[in-house]
Amino acid sequence: MIDRVQGYYGFTRIPFGRDLAPSMLHQHHSHKEAAARIAWCINHRAIGVFTGEVGAGKTVAVKGAVSSLDPARFTVIYQPNPEAGMRGLYDLIVTSLGGTPKYHFAALAAQASAALAAEVDERGRTPALVLDESHLLDHQRLDAIRMLTNYDMDSTTPFAVLLVGQPTLRKKMKHGVLAALEQRIAVSYQLPTMTKDETASYVKHHLTIAGRSDVLFSDDAIDLIHSTSRGLPRSVNNIAWQSLIAAFTEQKSIVDESSARAAVTETVATE
CATH class of the missing domain: 1.10.8.60 (Helicase, Ruva Protein; domain 3)
Structure with missing residues (x-):
């Protein structure tokens, strides 16, 4: 047929x-707005929350934004599956940056943090963590991501974090236990239809x-x-x-x- x-x-x-190259994507206003804010967030090593209804084009906007990044200056680490948990995320970070993940969880967490910092300090590239379906992350995992951004006595962050998900993510961020994370969010954008x-x-x-x-x-x-x-x-x-x-x-x-x-x-x- x-x-x-x-x-x-x-x-x-x-x-x-769905199999379109980034240059072939439709550039309507909200897509351009989202892509611009995502690019700003990555360039400034900030935490951003990008939400939208199912099928609104959130992942497409991210794809369009990261495709314009210079691979010599940026390293994008994309996690599409929140069910992998923090161990899965730490594993992904370490392997994406050329390391071999340690077995013990505490050592793995420290290894992932060190690898992110080394990407900036030793290779001059800014890592960008893109966490899709972030509305499925529980409070504990969201706070663990916030803890991962602690660096140099909490004065700087060596990488960007993009939390991408459905509108319920924005409501979840208002929960009191996530106040420390919400205060660090530099960009929050709801993708309209x-x-x-x-x-x-x-x-x-x-x-x-x-x-x-x-x-x-x-x-x-x-x-x-x-x-x-x-x-x-x-x-x-x-x-x-x-x-x-x-x-x-x-x-x-x-x-x-x-x-x-x-x-x-x-x-x-x-x-």
């Missing part, structure tokens, strides 16, 4: 996919990089996709692709409102 849809509409690649105009631009962008620069979705189809998706990029991707399939099934040259409505029905039924 995918090949047939691609051939029917003359796509050079499948649109609305796309406006209707941004959704239209987003759809057009993905079609363009797939080889179609002409009008393929009607205005009322875009309106329905936006209202149903609430401007969440991942949901826009799903509904737009299902709309193409629905239009292809009826051999339409334009994805109209009825095709989009069929896609909405299909998408809701499978969720």
